Amino acid sequence: MATKVVMEALSPTMEEGRLVKWNKNEGDAVKSGDVLAEVETDKAVMELIARGDGVLRKRLANEGDASPVGTLLAVIGTADENIDSIVGGAAPAAAPTGAPAAKSADSGQAQPSAVPQPPAQSQGEASTPPQQKAGAQGAAPSSAPPSPPQGAAPPRPPAPPAAPRGNGTARPGAPAAGGGRQRSSPLARRLASEKGIQLGGIQGSGPGGRIVKRDIENAKATGGAGRSAAAERLAAEGDFKDVPLTQIRKTIARRLSESNGPVPTFFLTAEFDATRAAEMRSQLTEMGDQYKVSFNDIVIKGVALALAEHPEVNAHWLGDKIRHFNRIHVAMAVAVEDGLITPVLFDADRLSLWEISEKARDLAKRARERKLTPEEYTGATFTVSNLGMFGIDQFTAIINPPEAGILAIGGVEDKPVVVDGHLEVRQRMRVTMSCDHRAVDGATGAKFLQTVRRYIENPLSLII
Numbered sequence: 001m002a003t004k005v006v007m008e009a010l011s012p013t014m015e016e017g018r019l020v021k022w023n024k025n026e027g028d029a030v031k032s033g034d035v036l037a038e039v040e041t042d043k044a045v046m047e048l049i050a051r052g053d054g055v056l057r058k059r060l061a062n063e064g065d066a067s068p069v070g071t072l073l074a075v076i077g078t079a080d081e082n083i084d085s086i087v088g089g090a091a092p093a094a095a096p097t098g099a100p101a102a103k104s105a106d107s108g109q110a111q112p113s114a115v116p117q118p119p120a121q122s123q124g125e126a127s128t129p130p131q132q133k134a135g136a137q138g139a140a141p142s143s144a145p146p147s148p149p150q151g152a153a154p155p156r157p158p159a160p161p162a163a164p165r166g167n168g169t170a171r172p173g174a175p176a177a178g179g180g181r182q183r184s185s186p187l188a189r190r191l192a193s194e195k196g197i198q199l200g201g202i203q204g205s206g207p208g209g210r211i212v213k214r215d216i217e218n219a220k221a222t223g224g225a226g227r228s229a230a231a232e233r234l235a236a237e238g239d240f241k242d243v244p245l246t247q248i249r250k251t252i253a254r255r256l257s258e259s260n261g262p263v264p265t266f267f268l269t270a271e272f273d274a275t276r277a278a279e280m281r282s283q284l285t286e287m288g289d290q291y292k293v294s295f296n297d298i299v300i301k302g303v304a305l306a307l308a309e310h311p312e313v314n315a316h317w318l319g320d321k322i323r324h325f326n327r328i329h330v331a332m333a334v335a336v337e338d339g340l341i342t343p344v345l346f347d348a349d350r351l352s353l354w355e356i357s358e359k360a361r362d363l364a365k366r367a368r369e370r371k372l373t374p375e376e377y378t379g380a381t382f383t384v385s386n387l388g389m390f391g392i393d394q395f396t397a398i399i400n401p402p403e404a405g406i407l408a409i410g411g412v413e414d415k416p417v418v419v420d421g422h423l424e425v426r427q428r429m430r431v432t433m434s435c436d437h438r439a440v441d442g443a444t445g446a447k448f449l450q451t452v453r454r455y456i457e458n459p460l461s462l463i464i
Helices: 123-127 130-139 186-195 213-218 229-237 247-260 275-286 295-309 353-368 442-457
Strands: 003-006 016-022 035-040 045-049 054-059 066-068 072-077 265-273 315-317 322-324 330-332 334-336 339-341 382-386 405-419 422-436
Touching: 016 247, 186 213, 247 339, 265 442, 275 295, 275 422, 275 442, 295 330, 295 353, 295 382, 295 405, 295 442, 330 353, 334 353, 405 442, 422 442
Parallel strands: 330 382, 382 405
Antiparallel strands: 003 072, 016 035, 016 066, 035 045, 054 072, 265 422, 315 322, 334 339, 405 422
């Protein structure tokens, strides 16, 4: 009996997947458990496993296609089995597009990717003059758009260029198409004259095709054969380029839209003294690589211990109730090539500082390689996002629902501060906590940050 191969929900939040690569061709023998294909989910690239034995009779999706969960991708059966009733009207796409599935404006649910999408403007169309396009359409009536109704007036010729300002004396310039003169700025004309460049061979990048200073500077002094770099780029690439959304970018957009609008968020900012933490890091590094830790490791440990003291922050908002967790699972935001993923350090309060460091490095590495399993990036009770390594002093992070908060960490920098009445240079770090006001009040969030401060400013408490 034939086995249907469908797009499976390979992660808890997956609504559709993109087929990255087929590992089996039509006609190949297949055993249950074989890896048929690689599928990009909203978080990682996962393996699509065969659920039956036989021969891969038909592939119904191309590499690069995005398909909603449940879509028929292929059929496995015996070599002589009739699969017409299974394939039915399902036909493979003409070419891999990678186009995202359309979503209903009313329901927000993913629709099948087979819904026709308006074609993107090709590069050739973007750079072809209207006169050339009209000629091409006349040469190929089958691809031309509908002709105008009979009796319609022919298109008007282009309007002549505006008359020169000033005393009305004509400026040097080559005749443009239609008998007009090439439009150019006075500075461009002067520079062209000094460099021996003829304006007739230059395509202007200014308003209305006007030749401006940068066009002359980019042109080659070849008696009029020069062309601005901007014009060359436009001719090669067109006016724009559409980049299809990846699965992870779609999920980021959907999840953050759920947070930034409906969630009533307030922000608490504090500045911590990180001098002792920096000194402890240096001393641990001198002891060997096995003791090396990052500021992010220190913050995660401090946050985990603070959450143990403030269970009301270690919570999820569930609409009709608030769930306070007895276990502490801290997610850390990791930037990947086309988005963001948050692998989780489970029971972070019970991990030593060095265990956090080791696990964090491993999770971050595999996150960038898109090798995390769904169990490794779901189930967080609180999230930490650190942009200090990018030179960011302070920022606000968006809560990942249903979590009740997220802590944004800025960079550590030297600042002059007053300590016991004396001016000193200390290492300081700014943090901002985003709080869901439905679950966390201002005073609750402030007390939590006070506890985090205590751990960060007394880092020996993290290792004893």
